[in-house]
Amino acid sequence: MPNPEPHRLTAVEMAGHIEAGTLTAEAVVQSCLERIRDREPVVRAWTHIAGDAALAAAREAKTDTLMKGVPFGIKDIFDTADMPTGYGSPIYTGCRPSFSASAATLPRAAGGVLLGKTVTTEFANRHPGPTANPHNPAHSPGGSSSGSAAAVADFMVPLAIGTQTGGSVIRPAAYCGVVALKPSFNMFPPAGMHPNTETLDTIGIMARSVADIALFRAAMMAIPYEQPAMPDRAPRLALCRTPHWDKAEPEGKAVLEDAANRLRSAGAEVVEAELPNACGNVSDVQNRHSYFEAPRNHAPERYRHEAQLSLALRHGRIEGGQKLTLDEFRAAWREADRMRAAAQDWAGGFDAILTLPAPGQAPKTLASTGDAIFNGLWTVLHMPCLTLPAGEGPDGLPVGIQLVGRRHADARLLDIGLWVESKLGARS
Numbered sequence: 001m002p003n004p005e006p007h008r009l010t011a012v013e014m015a016g017h018i019e020a021g022t023l024t025a026e027a028v029v030q031s032c033l034e035r036i037r038d039r040e041p042v043v044r045a046w047t048h049i050a051g052d053a054a055l056a057a058a059r060e061a062k063t064d065t066l067m068k069g070v071p072f073g074i075k076d077i078f079d080t081a082d083m084p085t086g087y088g089s090p091i092y093t094g095c096r097p098s099f100s101a102s103a104a105t106l107p108r109a110a111g112g113v114l115l116g117k118t119v120t121t122e123f124a125n126r127h128p129g130p131t132a133n134p135h136n137p138a139h140s141p142g143g144s145s146s147g148s149a150a151a152v153a154d155f156m157v158p159l160a161i162g163t164q165t166g167g168s169v170i171r172p173a174a175y176c177g178v179v180a181l182k183p184s185f186n187m188f189p190p191a192g193m194h195p196n197t198e199t200l201d202t203i204g205i206m207a208r209s210v211a212d213i214a215l216f217r218a219a220m221m222a223i224p225y226e227q228p229a230m231p232d233r234a235p236r237l238a239l240c241r242t243p244h245w246d247k248a249e250p251e252g253k254a255v256l257e258d259a260a261n262r263l264r265s266a267g268a269e270v271v272e273a274e275l276p277n278a279c280g281n282v283s284d285v286q287n288r289h290s291y292f293e294a295p296r297n298h299a300p301e302r303y304r305h306e307a308q309l310s311l312a313l314r315h316g317r318i319e320g321g322q323k324l325t326l327d328e329f330r331a332a333w334r335e336a337d338r339m340r341a342a343a344q345d346w347a348g349g350f351d352a353i354l355t356l357p358a359p360g361q362a363p364k365t366l367a368s369t370g371d372a373i374f375n376g377l378w379t380v381l382h383m384p385c386l387t388l389p390a391g392e393g394p395d396g397l398p399v400g401i402q403l404v405g406r407r408h409a410d411a412r413l414l415d416i417g418l419w420v421e422s423k424l425g426a427r428s
Contacts (some may be wrong), residue, residue: 011215044131071157089123142174235420273349289333298318
């Protein structure tokens with residue numbers, strides 16, 4: 001079997017070849033840039049490609065660093081001093097911030113090469129950008145981290161950074177068939193990220209394997225890298241359909257049930273479980289948080305450039321937030337705290353929760369990023385989430401599963417994810 005082109009390697013494989021001297025970081029970056037040149041007219045995943053700068057950085061890459069010159073992309077919701085930052089809005093066309101976000105800086109400090117900025121929806125809300133699903137360009141890539149998911153899925157880059165306020169990391173990753181981690185709340189530093197809903201905004205990462213997620217997580221947190229380890233026993237998993245099971249598409253239900261059966265056959269204990277009663281109102285709490293903060297976090301744009309905001313944002317979250325009172329927001333905050341405590345206790349009875357990351361395959365439209373109903377609840381609960389590809393929908397597009405862990409048990413979740421990945425063959 002011929003050796004794969006460098007851009008088709010996982011990040012861990014790239015780093016291994018670079019360290020062994022069988023590939024250079026420059027050759028890896030060049031291969032990714034060639035892939036982008038060939039596929040970007042169809043996928044439209046990028047707002048800016050820093051090709052020359054990336055090649056120069058790759059030539060200077062050190063093999064004694066964690067990432068060794070492996071390239072990555074970052075959602076255009078993060079400030080970058082050396083690249084334009086548009087936040088998915090015409091208001092900021094050509095904007096060049098004075099400083100770079102921590103999420104752009106930390107992987108570079110760990111030896112990564114920033115290839116460019118990936119498409120975001122408008123301010124990481126629901127108004128779509130131009131990106132198409134690389135498996136079928138008539139279908140949505142999801143959002144709001146649409147460009148990051150599509151770029152990783154299409155082998156343009158092995159790693160990419162996104163953000164999630166409702167379902168903006170896990171859902172597009174599932175739609176595009178890649179692996180993604182939405183970590184526990186505030187695990188990755190948000191400095192330099194345009195806020196959407198500060199009480200919920202969570203930086204996440206995308207890759208093509210669980211091992212790659214672990215590598216990138218260490219770089220994003222500036223912590224020692226530890227490879228995920230196969231658990232010493234088969235895990236105990238809670239099969240949680242959530243209160244939104246009626247919103248799942250037939251292929252979503254079928255893939256989740258099939259994954260549960262395959263994992264049972266592999267030795268896992270899979271038990272039916274429902275969210276605690278205290279979490280019954282979790283989706284409404286998520287909405288109250290994001291709506292109340294919208295008119296406040298978008299105040300600079302509203303008061304100077306309101307006509308350039310999309311109608312979806314102006315008449316959706318902003319107008320909705322203006323109708324909420326501070327007391328209603330405070331009540332939602334207190335309710336969220338109670339929910340998090342109840343969910344943390346409940347999740348302690350399992351190694352991970354097995355659930356859906358999206359209703360099914362990506363919808364056949366570029367006018368919508370899909371339904372985040374299976375994501376927002378876990379975002380409110382501040383719990384780490386990992387999505388893995390696990391099957392296909394009726395049009396041959398990916399359908400995923402989602403593993404959810406206890407808050408701040410992210411490393412353990414990756415260990416469980418490694419086991420599940422090995423049993424499902426979930427590498428794209």
